[in-house]
Amino acid sequence: MKYDPSNYGDEIADVLAMGERLRNWRRWGVDDQKGTANLIKPEHRVHAASLVKRGAVISLALPIRNGEGPTTPVPAGRFNPIHTITVTGDKRGPFDMGATTDFTDDIITMGLQTTTHWDGLCHVYYQDLLYNGFPASSVDRFGAHKNAIGELATDFVARGVLLDMPRFKGVHALEPGYAIRPHELLECAEKENVTLGEGDMLLVRTGSMVDVAGNNWDGFNSRPRIGVHYSTAELLHDLGIASISSDNNAVETGSTVKGVSNPFHMVALRDMGVSLGEFWYLEDLADDCANDGVYEFMLVAPPLRVVEGAGSPVNPLAIK
Secondary structure (H helix, E strand, C coil): CCCCHHHCCCCHHHHHHHHHHHCCCECCECCCCCHHHHHCCHHHHHHHHHCCCCCCEEECCCCCECCECCCCCCCCCCCCCEEEEEECCCCCCCCCCCCCCCCCEEEEECCCCCCCEEECCCCCCECCECHHHCEHHHEECCEECCCCHHHHCCCCEEEEEEEEHHHHHCCCCCCCCCEECHHHHHHHHHHCCCCCCCCCEEEEECCCCCCCCCCCCHHHHHCCCCEECCCHHHHHHHHCCCEEEECCCCCECCCCCCCCCCHHHHHHHHHHCCEEEECCCCHHHHHHHHHHCCCEEEEECCCCCCCCCCEEECCCEEEC
């Protein structure tokens, strides 16, 4: 079996070797900053539009609530969104608009990689190099001058495919710490009667958010992370997948590789140029797909046009 788990070791050298083998640097030119988003062609979008049969629209974004969400404090300074109403409706505002007209206003303070978001290709690097060989110093306090998320503002409109791993295995959610292997993803796709191909945006449901109704994140944050094993990068490469998103906080499972915390990030972002979507809420979509038996749909998920940003919030829409 091509994706036999025994083919992939748990040493740093194994990860580095895979990264070198799957590397897409210069594949789309020396100045490329889009990575595998280049695999989404106009004809793929035309096909994605043809998948819309019912006109149903399902948001895959978490609600943004003041001070609430899945983010736990980390050294990078991440925190949950802070929503402040700056002009209220219980007293007259700062301007006289005439005829008793007035307005309300508000602001949100949040990290670009808080709540449902995309990781930019500049987000992870090693050996002081970003995707496509750009120096890591291209990201400084003034911004990400290479591989910024804003480069992808018009790219992520394509065919989406949901692989619902808990339903495939007949469980409420995958067990904490479970590492999803490439052959399991293929087996799930076969059971769902859906194929994966070039330019697809892959969604992997782990069940991590199955119990977060009411914005209760205690269990989500305390459990060992469920996600894909780093060897999944090889499957993405072979199939020409444009992006991968999941309902956890990193797409990948907790690392099995000694001395490395995020091996899948290393290979996917830095070597392959595969954008990662994190904290995507897939419960409603999974229920809908289970009801109609259709696991493919048009997916519209552009990041904000953040100039020189390292990530972006997103409201992904599955349209069926």
